[in-house]
Amino acid sequence: SIVPLLRSFDRAQNFNFAMGQSFREDISYKFLDQLHSYLRGDGVAKEFLQHNSFDFSLAIPAEAIGVEELFALLKTLNIPRFNSETLLDELEKVNLLESYYRFVYIFKTRELHFKEWLFIWLHELGEHSIDDTRGGKVTVMGLLESRGILFDGVVVLDFNDDKAPSVSNKDRFLNSSVRAAAKLPTKTDRENLQKHYYARLLEKAKSSVLIYSSSDNAQPSKFLYELGVAGSIKRYKTPHELLFNTKSNYNAYKHMDDIEFDFDAHATVWSASKLKTFLECRRKFYYRYIKGLQEVRESELNDGAILHTLLYRVINPQSSYSESSELKKALLQEMAKIESADNRLPYKRLLWDAMLDGFVQKQIEHFRSGWQVANCEFEASGTISGLEFKGRIDRMDSKDAQSLVIDYKSGSIQSANGSKIENLADFQMSIYAKLLDRPVDDIDFAFVEILKGGKLTYLQSPQEKEEKLLEHIEYLKSQKSLRAERCEDLQKCRYCPYTLLCHRGEYL
Numbered sequence: 055s056i057v058p059l060l061r062s063f064d065r066a067q068n069f070n071f072a073m074g075q076s077f078r079e080d081i082s083y084k085f086l087d088q089l090h091s092y093l094r095g096d097g098v099a100k101e102f103l104q105h106n107s108f109d110f111s112l113a114i115p116a117e118a119i120g121v122e123e124l125f126a127l128l129k130t131l132n133i134p135r136f137n138s139e140t141l142l143d144e145l146e147k148v149n150l151l152e153s154y155y156r157f158v159y160i161f162k163t164r165e166l167h168f169k170e171w172l173f174i175w176l177h178e179l180g181e182h183s184i185d186d187t188r189g190g191k192v193t194v195m196g197l198l199e200s201r202g203i204l205f206d207g208v209v210v211l212d213f214n215d216d217k218a219p220s221v222s223n224k225d226r227f228l229n230s231s232v233r234a235a236a237k238l239p240t241k242t243d244r245e246n247l248q249k250h251y252y253a254r255l256l257e258k259a260k261s262s263v264l265i266y267s268s269s270d271n272a273q274p275s276k277f278l279y280e281l282g283v284a285g286s287i288k289r290y291k292t293p294h295e296l297l298f299n300t301k302s303n304y305n306a307y308k309h310m311d312d313i314e315f316d317f318d319a320h321a322t323v324w325s326a327s328k329l330k331t332f333l334e335c336r337r338k339f340y341y342r343y344i345k346g347l348q349e350v351r352e353s354e355l356n357d358g359a360i361l362h363t364l365l366y367r368v369i370n371p372q373s374s375y376s377e378s379s380e381l382k383k384a385l386l387q388e389m390a391k392i393e394s395a396d397n398r399l400p401y402k403r404l405l406w407d408a409m410l411d412g413f414v415q416k417q418i419e420h421f422r423s424g425w426q427v428a429n430c431e432f433e434a435s436g437t438i439s440g441l442e443f444k445g446r447i448d449r450m451d452s453k454d455a456q457s458l459v460i461d462y463k464s465g466s467i468q469s470a471n472g473s474k475i476e477n478l479a480d481f482q483m484s485i486y487a488k489l490l491d492r493p494v495d496d497i498d499f500a501f502v503e504i505l506k507g508g509k510l511t512y513l514q515s516p517q518e519k520e521e522k523l524l525e526h527i528e529y530l531k532s533q534k535s536l537r538a539e540r541c542e543d544l545q546k547c548r549y550c551p552y553t554l555l556c557h558r559g560e561y562l
Contacts, residue, residue, distance in 0.1 A: 056211055060194060067188050072195035074183035077148070082135040083179050089133070090172040095393050108132065118165040121158050124175070127168065148184050197251050208259040210252070213266040218252070218275040219245040249277055256281070313337070313538035315344050319530035323435075323442045326482035333479040333526065334546060340538035341552045349551040358464040361406070361504055362431075362448065364388050365462060369449070370430045375421060382414050406505075413508030420451075420510065428452040434489040439527045443485055457497045459486055460510075467501045473514055475522050483513045484523045 058079070060069060077083050085106065091099035093114075103110070112131055119127070128136040135144045145151045157178055166174075197220075212218075221241070230240040239247075256262045264283065266274040278284045322328075322343070332339045341347045368384045375381040389403055428450045435444040449460040461482065463470065470480045483499040490497065499513040513519075540556050541547070547558045 057194065064190070068190045068192050069194050070188060070190040070192070071186040072193055072199055074185050077150075077179050077182045077184060080135075080148070080184060082133060083176070085133050086136075086172060086176055086179070089131075090169065090176060093169045093172070114168050116167075118167055119171070120165050121161040121171070124168070124171045125158075148182070150179070150182060153178055153182065197248065197255070200255055201251060205255075205259045206261070208255060208262040210255075210262070210264045213264045213275045213278065215273040215275050218277055219248045249280060252277060253281055256283075313340060314535055315340060315538060317533050317536045319441055319527075319533065323444055325444055326480065326485050329481060329485075329526065330479045332530075334543075335541035335550070336536060337538045337540045337556055338550060338552055340536075341555060344538075347552070347555075357402070357505075360392060360402075361464050362462055364392070365448075365504070366431050369417070369427060371427050373427065375418060378414050378418050381417060382410070385410060385414070409505045410508075412506070413502070413504050416502075416508035416510065424453045425451045425458065426453070428457070434486060436489045436491070438485065438488045439524055440531060441527055443489060445482070445485055445489060447486055455496060457492065459483070459490070459497065459499045461499075461501050462504055463501050464504050467503060467511060471501055471511060471514055475515065475518050478519065478522065481519060481523045481526070484516070484519045487516065487520060488523070 057071060057073070061071070061075070078087075085103075088096075088099040088102045089108075092103055109132060114127070115123075125136070125141065129141065131137065135141075135148070142151060142154075145154050157175065161174075210218075222244070225241050225244065228236075228238070230242065233240045264278065266272070266278075268274075268289075274284075274287075278287070328339075328343060331342060342349075364385065367388045368381070369375075373384070375384070386407065389406065392399065392403075429447075430449050432447055432450075433444065434447055435442070437443070447459060448462045451458045451460060461470070470482060472478050472480075487497070487499065499516065501511045501513070503509050503511070540558070544558065547553050547556065550556075550558075
């Protein structure tokens with residue numbers, strides 16, 4: 055629907071929306087929806103609640119409750135429209151009082167868990183709309199709502215072939231011949247009816263404008279030709295100044311390379327990821343670690359994080375496996391315990407089940423050769439050439455007096471184990487080596503590609519990489535101020551969360 059877009063740009067409040075505003079856009083609905091997502095394990099929803107000062111110390115009962123207890127509990131959770139003693143007055147303001155009484159009456163004898171109550175109540179709320187009382191002079195309505203009304207002027211938006219005629223999903227299940235035999239309206243009947251509505255609307259209006267987009271190979275509606283108005287088509291350039299004429303004090307676009315900041319490498323605790331960010335893009339380092347702008351956490355499944363947790367639970371110092379079937383069974387059992395609100399999780403389980411076979415086989419061969427798990431997911435911290443560093447090591451194995459540090463990778467190891475030292479930005483293993491402070495002959499470092507056959511790849515040129523790491527550290531210590539320059543490799547900008555701030559990206 056184009057309605058939310060129109061509402062977003064209606065700064066002068068010229069519009070009044072005949073269909074009202076969906077209750078799904080109300081802050082109270084969004085709050086309840088995020089609370090429901092949080093109870094289902096969504097980390098992003100938790101951040102939303104924290105940002106809106108939700109009190110997590112308030113007890114949410116684990117046992118089933120009645121519908122009256124549901125609304126009593128909502129009053130205590132500081133949720134908009136539901137957090138006051140005037141709950142009924144608030145519901146009446148948005149025409150929800152009748153729905154509330156009906157809801158309470160229907161479910162008065164039922165007891166459900168709080169999460170289940172939220173799901174049902176959200177479904178009820180989502181069916182309602184809030185009347186638009188702003189009083190704009192331009193009415194926004196749908197085609198069916200305009201029947202039989204005379205207008206001085208009409209503007210029809212999105213008059214493209216994919217919008218007019220509008221095709222209902224229910225018309226896709228039966229072809230026209232079957233529908234005609236059953237004496238049901240066919241696709242042609244519905245199109246002719248819509249064309250009739252458009253014709254009557256345009257005939258009765260004193261003036262009218264049809265707007266369609268020609269971008270991205272979009273085509274105008276065939277109704278333009280069937281209504282006989284195609285001959286009066288005029289092309290206009292989009293008047294961006296009408297949409298983006300709001301003045302801003304933000305001038306980063308004007309002076310993109312003039313950002314300088316004080317810098318003291320001794321004043322922070324470094325990590326492999328922080329150093330990598332610094333070496334790859336000073337601007338990204340500035341936004342993330344100097345300005346403290348956090349990345350938006352997506353609610354999507356994070357393969358890497360889930361697989362790391364899975365392997366930590368299965369392969370640890372307390373576990374021992376001598377057969378592939380044992381290890382695979384343990385992985386599948388732990389995999390079944392993973393919970394997520396993402397609907398793709400069942401597919402992911404099947405995918406990981408197939409892709410972990412090679413990893414399982416390689417691990418059994420590794421254990422049979424005498425290696426044992428000594429430690430997993432442990433912190434390492436210390437000083438490297440005068441700077442504080444910390445890291446979290448995935449796993450360390452031991453065999454006689456020899457140790458092997460293993461880093462799990464769900465993707466490529468190319469950037470972490472590159473051979474071109476001059477261009478290297480990932481010094482994770484070199485940092486681990488310095489923090490562990492073990493003789494070179496007693497410890498090795500390797501990567502395991504979890505989803506690519508489980509191959510164990512040893513760190514290339516460890517001595518040269520350590521020397522390069524120390525060079526970078528000396529440079530860090532020598533700097534008192536830095537310029538937040540943007541990186542030259544635009545490929546790195548493709549998935550960067552700060553592309554908009556840098557005025558880069560395909561959408562700009």
